[in-house]
Amino acid sequence: xxxxxxxxxxxxxxxxxxxxxxxxxxxxxxxxxxxxxxxxxxxxxxxxxxxxxxxxxxxxxxxxxxxxxxxxxxxxxxxxxxxxxxxxxxxxxxxxxxxxxxxxxxxxxxxxxxxxxxxxxxxxxxxxxxxxxxxxxxxxxxxxxxxxxxxxxxxxxxxxxxxxxxxxxxxxxxxxxxxxxxxxxxxxxxxxxxxxxxxxxxxxxxxxxxxxxxxxxxxxxxxxxxxxxxxxxxxxxxxxxxxxxxxxxxxxxxxxxxxxxxxxxxxxxxxxxxxxxxxxxxxxxxxxxxxxxxxxxxxxxxxxxxxxxxxxxxxxxxxxxxxxxxxxxxxxxxxxxxxxxxxxxxxxxxxxxxxxxxxxxxxxxxxxxxxxxxxxxxxxxxxxxxxxxxxxxxxxxxxxxxxxxxxxxxxxxxxxxxxxxxxxxxxxxxxxxxxxxxxxxxxxxxxxxxxxxxxxxxxxxxxxxxxxxxxxxxxxxxxxxxxxxxxxxxxxxxxxxxxxxxxxxxxxxxxxxxxxxxxxxxxxxxxxxxxxxxxxxxxxxxxxxxxxxxxxxxxxxxxxxxxxxxxxxxxxxxxxxxxxxxxxxxxxxxxxxxxxxxxxxxxxxxxxxxxxxxxxxxxxxxxxxxxxxxxxxxxxxxxxxxxxxxxxxxxxxxxxxxxxxxxxxxxxxxxxxxxxxxxxxxxxxxxxxxxxxxxxxxxxxxxxxxxxxxxxxxxxxxxxxxxxxxxxxxxxxxxxxxxxxxxxxxxxxxxxxxxxxxxxxxxxxxxxxxxxxxxxxxxxxxxxxx
Amino acid sequence: xxxxxxxxxxxxxxxxxxxxxxxxxxxxxxxxxxxxxxxxxxxxxxxxxxxxxxxxxxxxxxxxxxxxxxxxxxxxxxxxxxxxxxxxxxxxxxxxxxxxxxxxxxxxxxxxxxxxxxxxxxxxxxxxxxxxxxxxxxxxxxxxxxxxxxxxxxxx
Ligand code: FES
Ligand code: FES
Numbered sequence: 001x002x003x004x005x006x007x008x009x010x011x012x013x014x015x016x017x018x019x020x021x022x023x024x025x026x027x028x029x030x031x032x033x034x035x036x037x038x039x040x041x042x043x044x045x046x047x048x049x050x051x052x053x054x055x056x057x058x059x060x061x062x063x064x065x066x067x068x069x070x071x072x073x074x075x076x077x078x079x080x081x082x083x084x085x086x087x088x089x090x091x092x093x094x095x096x097x098x099x100x101x102x103x104x105x106x107x108x109x110x111x112x113x114x115x116x117x118x119x120x121x122x123x124x125x126x127x128x129x130x131x132x133x134x135x136x137x138x139x140x141x142x143x144x145x146x147x148x149x150x151x152x153x154x155x156x157x158x159x160x161x162x163x164x165x166x167x168x169x170x171x172x173x174x175x176x177x178x179x180x181x182x183x184x185x186x187x188x189x190x191x192x193x194x195x196x197x198x199x200x201x202x203x204x205x206x207x208x209x210x211x212x213x214x215x216x217x218x219x220x221x222x223x224x225x226x227x228x229x230x231x232x233x234x235x236x237x238x239x240x241x242x243x244x245x246x247x248x249x250x251x252x253x254x255x256x257x258x259x260x261x262x263x264x265x266x267x268x269x270x271x272x273x274x275x276x277x278x279x280x281x282x283x284x285x286x287x288x289x290x291x292x293x294x295x296x297x298x299x300x301x302x303x304x305x306x307x308x309x310x311x312x313x314x315x316x317x318x319x320x321x322x323x324x325x326x327x328x329x330x331x332x333x334x335x336x337x338x339x340x341x342x343x344x345x346x347x348x349x350x351x352x353x354x355x356x357x358x359x360x361x362x363x364x365x366x367x368x369x370x371x372x373x374x375x376x377x378x379x380x381x382x383x384x385x386x387x388x389x390x391x392x393x394x395x396x397x398x399x400x401x402x403x404x405x406x407x408x409x410x411x412x413x414x415x416x417x418x419x420x421x422x423x424x425x426x427x428x429x430x431x432x433x434x435x436x437x438x439x440x441x442x443x444x445x446x447x448x449x450x451x452x453x454x455x456x457x458x459x460x461x462x463x464x465x466x467x468x469x470x471x472x473x474x475x476x477x478x479x480x481x482x483x484x485x486x487x488x489x490x491x492x493x494x495x496x497x498x499x500x501x502x503x504x505x506x507x508x509x510x511x512x513x514x515x516x517x518x519x520x521x522x523x524x525x526x527x528x529x530x531x532x533x534x535x536x537x538x539x540x541x542x543x544x545x546x547x548x549x550x551x552x553x554x555x556x557x558x559x560x561x562x563x564x565x566x567x568x569x570x571x572x573x574x575x576x577x578x579x580x581x582x583x584x585x586x587x588x589x590x591x592x593x594x595x596x597x598x599x600x601x602x603x604x605x606x607x608x609x610x611x612x613x614x615x616x617x618x619x620x621x622x623x624x625x626x627x628x629x630x631x632x633x634x635x636x637x638x639x640x641x642x643x644x645x646x647x648x649x650x651x652x653x654x655x656x657x658x659x660x661x662x663x664x665x666x667x668x669x670x671x672x673x674x675x676x677x678x679x680x681x682x683x684x685x686x687x688x689x690x691x692x693x694x695x696x697x698x699x700x701x702x703x704x705x706x707x708x709x710x711x712x713x714x715x716x717x718x719x720x721x722x723x724x725x726x727x728x729x730x731x732x733x734x735x736x737x738x739x740x741x742x743x744x745x746x747x748x749x750x751x752x753x754x755x756x757x758x759x760x761x762x763x764x765x766x767x768x769x770x771x772x773x774x775x776x777x778x779x780x781x782x783x784x785x786x
Numbered sequence: 787x788x789x790x791x792x793x794x795x796x797x798x799x800x801x802x803x804x805x806x807x808x809x810x811x812x813x814x815x816x817x818x819x820x821x822x823x824x825x826x827x828x829x830x831x832x833x834x835x836x837x838x839x840x841x842x843x844x845x846x847x848x849x850x851x852x853x854x855x856x857x858x859x860x861x862x863x864x865x866x867x868x869x870x871x872x873x874x875x876x877x878x879x880x881x882x883x884x885x886x887x888x889x890x891x892x893x894x895x896x897x898x899x900x901x902x903x904x905x906x907x908x909x910x911x912x913x914x915x916x917x918x919x920x921x922x923x924x925x926x927x928x929x930x931x932x933x934x935x936x937x938x939x940x941x942x
Contacts, residue, residue: 011882014882016885017888018877018885018888019873020820020821020889024820024823027820198924200884200886200925201884202824250884252884253884284826284827285825505883505884674930678924704826704827705826705828710831713916713919716927716928716929719927742927
């Protein structure tokens with residue numbers, strides 16, 4: 001079948017996007033539309049002494065100016081982090097209070113203190129400038145390591161010394177013993193640079209309060225509208241769930257930044273009730289830089305020991321994670337359960353220990369960004385492996401292969417149970433596709449042109465579809481991580497799939513339909529996918545952590561199982577056959593081996609007319625399912641990057657980037673390749689271009705596209721993308737997930753390639769021409785001295 | 787307020803606009819042509835690219851009042867019924883994911899192909915990447931966008 005599993009079906013959602021008919025939140029305009037603009041702190045840390053609204057309130061077109069005292073006075077709750085991480089001494093994490101509009105204190109540049117509601121967006125912004133806030137400035141700490149120093153400015157009363165938690169995983173004594181017996185120890189200090197996710201569509205919210213019904217509607221740029229409704233209702237007391245509808249229409253990219261429920265959405269909903277107007281807010285890019293949760297920002301030291309044979313004897317990691325000024329929704333889980341649990345990489349490491357301290361700083365809150373913790377783990381492990389190989393005089397691939405896990409299931413010392421994989425296969429496929437054997441000749445040729453050519457590997461493993469719910473609950477998660485689906489077969493036989501997953505670029509309207517087309521052998525045109533509206537879809541946990549395939553599609557499969565069971569019963573009854581003999585084939589429901597058959601639409605009609613159903617069967621043909629996975633899934637693969645560095649300028653060109661991924665079953669290779677391309681581009685962005693920079697005063701230096709370097713077309717090569725898959729045993733379709741792998745696997749491959757080219761392992765991300773040039777100069781000077 | 791008369795997607799339009807109104811706002815808010823997107827505030831991302839008198843411009847840095855008599859084409863008006871070869875190519879080559887940058891990418895793509903053809907220059911992959919300097923996409927990694935533009939060039 002050309003539209004089933006494995007087919008490169010062109011996307012069904014494309015037409016509206018290529019013709020300008022997509023409907024994003026900022027495209028929504030309601031009848032009594034008013035506009036919100038936020039008054040934001042220009043300083044990183046201060047007491048709010050007073051807020052003078054009088055000048056703003058006098059301006060034409062200003063409807064109201066609202067502040068945090070009014071907000072908290074109306075019972076709107078503080079913003080919380082939904083994952084409770086416990087410190088190694090057993091104490092709970094130290095979470096400071098976070099009000100959607102600050103009342104007493106501001107803690108980062110951009111912290112909102114008031115909101116102006118006006119007739120137009122321009123007026124609202126002008127009036128926001130006229131709100132006079134008196135700040136009493138306090139000392140600032142913008143960097144994680146400094147925040148932990150004695151005498152550092154105290155950011156939250158609840159977190160003495162700015163320490164949120166001091167957490168560990170693995171066995172420290174065993175790791176120490178392993179390192180003690182090593183014949184070689186590789187030691188590195190590794191920083192994972194702070195990034196801004198930058199989906200191209202800025203965040204936006206349109207909130208409408210209906211006084212007559214006492215009901216709220218929120219259009220918002222969300223990856224998970226049901227989670228937004230749950231949190232807005234249960235924790236922030238904006239409205240009870242049955243009085244709140246959340247719609248996430250077309251969403252222009254997420255990458256994690258659109259998981260969380262931010263102050264702006266809360267405030268717009270509340271302000272809509274206060275002013276009895278529909279309130280709209282859309283960030284401009286500068287506002288996005290100071291309000292969208294940032295990602296990464298780790299400082300680590302690591303030691304990895306090897307025996308004479310190159311086998312890893314022990315691995316110890318100490319990490320400081322910057323969580324910014326407030327704890328965002330999933331922030332606590334990122335540097336712990338999504339990071340340290342992946343530090344075993346693809347390797348059989350028996351003695352492993354990681355310690356993580358999470359700290360407050362006067363910066364934008366930090367949370368999950370594409371990969372969330374796993375890129376930090378992968379970068380650390382893969383830079384260690386490559387560096388160790390160089391120190392040991394071994395080939396990087398050989399050192400890795402010596403330590404590969406080859407038997408599954410494999411339990412790591414950091415609580416993961418890898419279920420499947422064939423790391424040798426991915427390595428071999430990537431090496432062949434990258435023509436690693438031809439590299440020495442290419443290096444020589446480049447040298448003749450005065451260029452330094454380098455090759456870098458990354459053998460990544462990650463974990464997707466966080467689950468099962470009971471297990472993550474045991475680790476502190478405040479939500480379950482299942483997914484739901486409803487399959488409706490209409491009387492005419494067309495099919496609607498309602499899913500709790502959310503598509504913001506992933507192509508669910510195509511891939512989800514493919515699995516249904518295959519299962520019921522129906523034309524894909526007769527299948528539609530419904531998502532993104534809490535009034536339509538029963539419930540759902542949304543899309544992040546590459547979970548839509550392994551978890552979201554599994555829920556659809558489970559609901560289809562139920563539909564199929566009913567279809568068989570109806571057909572068996574009407575065709576007077578045994579249920580076991582019924583097959584779905586060629587768009588019909590048949591008795592195997594006979595010419596007795598019913599059209600698919602006839603089954604639909606029979607179910608709804610209910611004229612001739614088996615005794616006791618309920619009419620209708622619609623089933624729902626909730627699917628809770630039994631384990632994470634473990635996508636893995638090998639990435640190989642080849643670069644050329646100009647030694648005079650430090651300019652680096654990626655001449656070849658090769659990926660071999662194991663994503664398990666692939667539904668639509670075209671879409672999967674697109675996910676890998678986009679992920680690698682973000683990974684290359686992290687490795688070579690992107691960095692959020694704060695100065696000592698907590699001022700954001702990189703607050704626009706003039707200063708924050710987004711990867712552009714000319715920065716990137718074509719990608720050579722391949723698959724060598726093993727089936728995931730944990731879910732019915734055998735899927736592992738593909739959304740984040742590119743961003744996880746690529747940064748170490750790039751940096752390993754550049755460090756290979758310049759002959760210096762000491763190179764930090766982003767590898768800008770200046771950083772590369774300096775590192776090369778340092779290496780050359782050292783060589784000359786020797 | 788200035789009165790401005792222009793043609794948008796082939797239709798005459800006359801409106802009073804404030805002096806500071808950007809073309810992007812004018813299209814999105816006054817004409818409700820929301821296919822033109824706003825992705826930045828520093829004229830860097832290209833989500834807002836439209837054609838004015840046949841040339842690509844960033845609508846976020848063009849004043850509506852300056853367009854007296856101009857002929858403006860937005861993504862909504864690019865094809866006269868059906869799809870433009872550039873639109874077809876983006877779909878065919880999976881040149882879009884979230885779709886937010888797409889209208890600007892397509893309008894820039896059409897512009898560069900037209901220019902290169904007029905100048906008799908070959909639009910290589912390298913040239914396409916270079917020409918996309920002013921358009922940012924966060925989703926696709928550009929690989930498939932480049933393929934789409936290259937393919938459309940052969941069909942335009
Ligand atoms: S919105 Fe015009 S360039 Fe970004
Ligand atoms: S497709 Fe999402 S930004 Fe380009």
